[in-house]
Amino acid sequence: MSETSTPSPSRDTTDTGPASGRVGDRVFLGISRGAALTILAILAGVAIFLTAEGIPGITASPDEVKSGESFPSFVLPLVFGTLWSATLALVIAVPLAVAVALFVTYYVPRRLGQALGYVIDLLAAVPSVVFGLWGMRVLAGQLVGPYEWLERTLGFLPFFAGPASATGRTILTAAVVLAVMILPIVTAIAREVFRQTPVLLEEAALALGATRWEMIRTVVLPHGRSGMIGGAMLGLGRALGETMAVAMVLSASGVITLDLISSTNPSTIPANIALQFNEASGLTVNALIASGLVLFVITFAVNFAARAVVNRRKEFSGAHA
Amino acid sequence: MSMRSVLRDSVPTPVPTPAVTAAGGGSRRPAIGIDVEDLDIYYGDVQAVRGVTLAIPAQSVTAVIGPSGCGKSTFLRSLNRMHEVAPGARVDGTVRVDGRDLYAAGVDPVLVRREIGMVFQRPNPFPTMSIRDNVLAGVRLNGGRLKKDAAEAVVERSLRGANLWDEVKDRLNRPGAGLSGGQQQRLCIARAIAVEPQVLLMDEPCSALDPISTSAIEDLIGQLKSEYTIVIVTHNMQQAARVSDETAFFNLAGVGEPGQLVESGATTKIFSNPDNPSTEAYITGRFG
Numbered sequence: 001m002s003e004t005s006t007p008s009p010s011r012d013t014t015d016t017g018p019a020s021g022r023v024g025d026r027v028f029l030g031i032s033r034g035a036a037l038t039i040l041a042i043l044a045g046v047a048i049f050l051t052a053e054g055i056p057g058i059t060a061s062p063d064e065v066k067s068g069e070s071f072p073s074f075v076l077p078l079v080f081g082t083l084w085s086a087t088l089a090l091v092i093a094v095p096l097a098v099a100v101a102l103f104v105t106y107y108v109p110r111r112l113g114q115a116l117g118y119v120i121d122l123l124a125a126v127p128s129v130v131f132g133l134w135g136m137r138v139l140a141g142q143l144v145g146p147y148e149w150l151e152r153t154l155g156f157l158p159f160f161a162g163p164a165s166a167t168g169r170t171i172l173t174a175a176v177v178l179a180v181m182i183l184p185i186v187t188a189i190a191r192e193v194f195r196q197t198p199v200l201l202e203e204a205a206l207a208l209g210a211t212r213w214e215m216i217r218t219v220v221l222p223h224g225r226s227g228m229i230g231g232a233m234l235g236l237g238r239a240l241g242e243t244m245a246v247a248m249v250l251s252a253s254g255v256i257t258l259d260l261i262s263s264t265n266p267s268t269i270p271a272n273i274a275l276q277f278n279e280a281s282g283l284t285v286n287a288l289i290a291s292g293l294v295l296f297v298i299t300f301a302v303n304f305a306a307r308a309v310v311n312r313r314k315e316f317s318g319a320h321a
Numbered sequence: 322m323s324m325r326s327v328l329r330d331s332v333p334t335p336v337p338t339p340a341v342t343a344a345g346g347g348s349r350r351p352a353i354g355i356d357v358e359d360l361d362i363y364y365g366d367v368q369a370v371r372g373v374t375l376a377i378p379a380q381s382v383t384a385v386i387g388p389s390g391c392g393k394s395t396f397l398r399s400l401n402r403m404h405e406v407a408p409g410a411r412v413d414g415t416v417r418v419d420g421r422d423l424y425a426a427g428v429d430p431v432l433v434r435r436e437i438g439m440v441f442q443r444p445n446p447f448p449t450m451s452i453r454d455n456v457l458a459g460v461r462l463n464g465g466r467l468k469k470d471a472a473e474a475v476v477e478r479s480l481r482g483a484n485l486w487d488e489v490k491d492r493l494n495r496p497g498a499g500l501s502g503g504q505q506q507r508l509c510i511a512r513a514i515a516v517e518p519q520v521l522l523m524d525e526p527c528s529a530l531d532p533i534s535t536s537a538i539e540d541l542i543g544q545l546k547s548e549y550t551i552v553i554v555t556h557n558m559q560q561a562a563r564v565s566d567e568t569a570f571f572n573l574a575g576v577g578e579p580g581q582l583v584e585s586g587a588t589t590k591i592f593s594n595p596d597n598p599s600t601e602a603y604i605t606g607r608f609g
Contacts, residue, residue, distance in 0.1 A: 110408070204445040204509070207403055208459035208516065209435030218458060222449035 050293040057286030066276075066284040075291050080256045081171070081266030082295065085246065086239035088175035088260070093182050094232050100183075101190035102216060117191060124184035132248030135177035140168035140249065147172075147261040158258045165263035169251040172260040177245050182235035189234065193227030194220055226310040233306035240270075240299055247271035269295045353419045353519055354379040354550055355400060360414035361579075362392065362399050364407060369395045371579040373414075375569055382542060382551045384561035384588065387571035388603065392580025393554045396571065397522050400552065401437035402430035418520065435463055437520040438513035438549075443529045444505030446497035446512070453493040455508055456480060459516040475515055483511035484541050503534020510541065514549070521545065523553040527560065539564050558604055562592050570600045 058071045067074045100120065104113040144166065151162035197220045205215040221228075252267030252275075267275075269291050277288055355377040362370040370392035377383045385393045398404035399412055402423060416423045423433050438459075446455045456476045460467060467475065476493065480486040485507040489500070497508050506526060513521060523542070527535040542551060542564045555561050561568055569585035584597045595601045602608050 198445075200441060200443060200445040201447065203403065203406060203441065204447065204512075205458075205462075206406060207401065207434055207439035207441075208462055208512070209431050209433075210462050211431050214462050218462070219447060222447070225449075 047296065050289060050296055053286055054290030054293040055286075057283055057288070057290035060283040060287060064283045065287045066280065067287070071287060071290060074287060075269075075294055077254045077256050077266045078269045078272050078291055079294060079298070081252070082240055082268040082270070082298070084266065085171055085175050085178060085250075085268055086236055088172065089178035089182060089239040090232055090236055092176060092179035093186055093235060094228075096179070097183055097186035097231070097235075098190050098228060100187050101194055102220070104187075105191055105194045106212060106216060106220075117188075120184050120187050122184075123180065124188075128181065128242060128244045129248075131177050131181055132245040135173060135245060135249040136169065139176060140170075140173050142168070143170075143173055143176075144168040150261055159260045161259050162262055164261045165251070167251060167263065169249055170261050170263070171250060171265040174246050174250045174265075175260075177249055178239045178242055181242060181245060182238050185238065186231045186235040189231030190224065190228055193224040193231070196227075197223045229306055229310055233302065236302055237299060240295065240302070242268075243270040243274045247274045355520060355552070356415075356417040357400075358415045358417070360396070360399065360412065360416065362395050362404065363409075363411050363413075365409035368579040370399075370571075371574065371581045373582045375582055375585055377550060377552055378567060379550045380546055380548070381566040382546050382553060382564050383567040383569060384565035385552065385554045385569050385571060386556075386558060386561050386603070387580070387583075388573070388608070389556075390580070391571040391573050393571050394524050395580070397524055397552060397554050398439075400520070400522055401439055402433045403439060405430055435459075435516060436518055437522060438516065438518035440506070440509050440513055440521065440523045440526045442525045444502055444509050446500075446505050446508050448496065448498040450497060451494045452480075452489050452497045452500070452508060455497040456511050456515050459512055463516055479511040479515040480508075482514050482545070483507040484537060484544075485511055501534070503530050503537055506530060506534065506538060507541065510538075510545075514545070519550065521549045521551045523551065525554050525556060528556060535560070558592075558606075562588060568592070570595070570597075570603065572599055572603070 057065070060071065062068055062070050065074070100116075104116050104120075108116065144164070147162075147164040147168060147170065150160040151164040154160040155162055201219045201223065202215055205218045210218060246268050247270075250265055250267060250271060251263060252271070253264045255264050255266055257264065257266065273288050273292060277285070280288055357373055357375045357377070360370065360373040361368060373396060385397060387393050395404055400416060400423075404410045404412075412424055414424075418437070422428070446452075447458060450458065453472075453476050456479050457467070457472055460472075460475055477486060477490075480489060485504060488504060489495075489508075497505065500508060506529075510521075510526075527538050530538065539560065542553065545551060546566075553561075553564065565588045567585065568588040568591040570583045570591065571580050572583045573579070574581050584591065584595055584600045586596075591600060592604060595604065
């Protein structure tokens, strides 16, 4: 620090000095630094609000809140439901998104691929309320039959133990709706990543006598691995936080169960907040905010985990190819 | 075009190169030559190369030289059907390897590429794979699973064949991308010869390398020609003179016209006493 503040005559005569001399650079530095600090400030503000308002809810005794339970037993089914529905959505959406991205990038003529890409991107523009309506009114009814079939044929698995819901408004239906909602973002990122596969590597594989699928397996998928994980995490983030669609589709009853097709389903944190908040008062509000804090922490943890996965095999990531 | 007779004129290599005729076919070794007849190459509506007729002898090094944009690389890539990777690319004419036309109906380009290896301008080892897996990549594509010791044997043979074994034998599990540029290029050669192709195509394999690495690759080319038919595209005429037995000179027919083969023959002849004045002009550095 002291060195930069000491006037050094030899420096002053050259152009290579610090950017301080140029107004444009200083303005840009100020703007970008301000933008970065604003994000941190907003994040800190949200964290402080959630903590300050949430702590009374966490410490409240069971008879002071509407649910009549202690905070852990109130929030645990919600945490489970949130993670469970988001995981199911990822399991459905990621393979589909990768397949769509590969198809669009490698298997159709460029023009058609672009058109398909736009259509998929349009899915992202549909409001979540619309997805909720569709899931509740159309999809749920359609899935009643398949759920009954699943119960009959695969009922020995805990996932399909049943009894199958008569309305179809189960956690699996919610997960399917969530999967449709996160499909565009995951697909868009997978497409972008696949498009950036170096031509040199694609040709290396083809010149060794790889078929198109073998080329994809040898070069494209490994190269796109960290990008696909990043896309999946963005999708997971959206699935974890999605409120309206889940609130509308799911008939929730605050249990922890692996059963995907029964009429008793765990709710999710955001859906529960949306459904309960209007009628809540006093410490119940604080308990709901505290559940929001839990979601905040989960989202953070998911992001850090994703980063760790991406960095784990950096040497082999192709970053220096 | 009289290059055929020129080709048969004199063979300056110490090792006599048997002029294996295309009709001879059948045996896997020794390597076999390539017969190109009246080859036209197009990208969409644009013709890139016109009317190439050239006999590439077996177990020798044939250099393809010429100014930028004259279709050398396009021609090379048509020899293993790699140019088809570009949309709209197509070919008229025949390319016979071992008597079979690569462009006959029903020939699968994937199988062609398994028989004819290729080394590219810039080293392109698979960055997500270790050195060992890079060498085995083609083998795994071609024939499925190898027993562990068979795989080790292939790795050692190929890396020794590419003069790389001593430098990497202690770190076969390290990423291939961690090697120097010259080592990466030799790794790519090891990857290409691991599948025992009949022909090895090299597209300016040294253009991204320093002189020492270049010299290592050139030595390697000299050794490989006893087993493979090698076609090398190069911008560097000294390199063509050093490594090749035969030379083919490509040039543009005119501004905006497709590239064509001007002259081909024994390297010693092309570099000392070419028939065509434009060949002489290019080789002596008066253009290009």
